[in-house]
Amino acid sequence: ARRNVLITGCSSGIGLALAVKMAKDEQKRFKVYATMRNLAKKEPLEEAVGRRLGRTLEIKQLDVCDEQSIKTCVNSIPDRRIDVLVSNAGMGLIGPIECQTIDEMKTVMDTNFFGLVRLLKEILPDMKKRKSGHIVIISSVMGIQGILFNDVYAASKFAVEGFCESLAIQALKFKLQLSLIEPGPVVTEFERKVFEDGMKMDLSAADEETAEMFTNIYLKNYKQIFQSLGQSAEDVAEHTVKIILAENPPFRHQTNTLYTPMTTLKYADPNGDLPIDIFYKMVFHHDKIFSASLNFIKLLRWRSRKSFDLGKPSQ
Numbered sequence: 001a002r003r004n005v006l007i008t009g010c011s012s013g014i015g016l017a018l019a020v021k022m023a024k025d026e027q028k029r030f031k032v033y034a035t036m037r038n039l040a041k042k043e044p045l046e047e048a049v050g051r052r053l054g055r056t057l058e059i060k061q062l063d064v065c066d067e068q069s070i071k072t073c074v075n076s077i078p079d080r081r082i083d084v085l086v087s088n089a090g091m092g093l094i095g096p097i098e099c100q101t102i103d104e105m106k107t108v109m110d111t112n113f114f115g116l117v118r119l120l121k122e123i124l125p126d127m128k129k130r131k132s133g134h135i136v137i138i139s140s141v142m143g144i145q146g147i148l149f150n151d152v153y154a155a156s157k158f159a160v161e162g163f164c165e166s167l168a169i170q171a172l173k174f175k176l177q178l179s180l181i182e183p184g185p186v187v188t189e190f191e192r193k194v195f196e197d198g199m200k201m202d203l204s205a206a207d208e209e210t211a212e213m214f215t216n217i218y219l220k221n222y223k224q225i226f227q228s229l230g231q232s233a234e235d236v237a238e239h240t241v242k243i244i245l246a247e248n249p250p251f252r253h254q255t256n257t258l259y260t261p262m263t264t265l266k267y268a269d270p271n272g273d274l275p276i277d278i279f280y281k282m283v284f285h286h287d288k289i290f291s292a293s294l295n296f297i298k299l300l301r302w303r304s305r306k307s308f309d310l311g312k313p314s315q
């Protein structure tokens with residue numbers, strides 16, 4: 001039977017790519033409810049999905065920061081039946097915390113963390129009743145390992161991961177599945193917006209050394225990291241579909257094998273110093289080594305284009 005899939009944040013990036021990929025599934029296994037906060041931004045999705053619009057895909061309004069909009073959207077779906085929920089909507093924030101307001105930080109937490117909580121408060125009870133459903137969350141490698149000048153963003157994704165780890169135990173009892181998708185850098189609007197905001201940031205509240213570190217080290221390397229390590233939204237969408245179709249979907253799935261060594265550091269040292277040391281050295285002492293490793297990564301990437309295999313999907 002066709003599975004109803006609700007995806008949040010479909011006006012751009014990973015959400016858009018995933019909605020299109022699932023709507024165009026040759027075996028027509030999905031009915032996609034592609035949602036977005038602002039319906040005025042629906043054109044790129046409409047264009048990409050073409051004649052499938054109204055058949056395998058419908059566009060609906062949903063703001064993850066607005067409980068009523070979630071309720072209205074879910075109520076408009078036949079029998080409120082959502083077999084797969086993809087919590088994708090999110091936003092980034094970079095820079096020294098001295099230069100960010102508490103309100104800006106709260107917006108990030110409200111979108112990335114409470115957005116997921118609001119969705120689940122509305123959708124989880126139905127899934128529990130039916131004893132079926134798959135909750136897929138677009139988290140990040142920054143839900144596992146923090147990175148310089150991403151303090152609040154990483155905190156929001158850690159919150160997501162902690163919440164899901166707790167919920168996963170209960171979900172098992174109700175035969176529900178929960179999967180965290182953890183992309184590394186992805187080249188989307190997100191990356192562009194975050195970078196532009198970083199460039200425009202008023203750094204006057206930070207001391208000189210911090211401001212310099214942000215501008216001349218972090219922002220300088222930012223584009224290079226996305227260019228060498230970055231995946232496309234379509235890549236991440238492909239991984240996500242494989243997880244949705246897997247017979248036994250994993251709780252965690254990293255989409256970028258080039259990034260895995262970084263997150264593995266965390267598990268290699270129970271004291272927690274290893275990843276911090278390595279990131280410190282990469283950022284502050286080994287600019288040349290850093291560039292060299294990026295070049296090496298480019299080479300690896302070129303060689304591993306043939307990508308990944310998660311085994312046989314279920315039919």
Ligand code: NAD
Nearest residue numbers: 009012013014037063064088089090140185186188189190
């Ligand atoms: P994106 O900016 O293209 O997409 C994010 C979408 O979320 C946008 O369409 C935006 O309008 C939407 N959104 C924001 N606030 C919303 C709200 N209140 N209600 C509904 N929608 C809202 O960027 P993306 O890279 O496709 O991001 C998708 C997800 O992937 C996010 O959760 C992000 O944290 C995660 N992610 C991104 C990267 C990356 O490098 N781009 C890496 C790891 C994880």
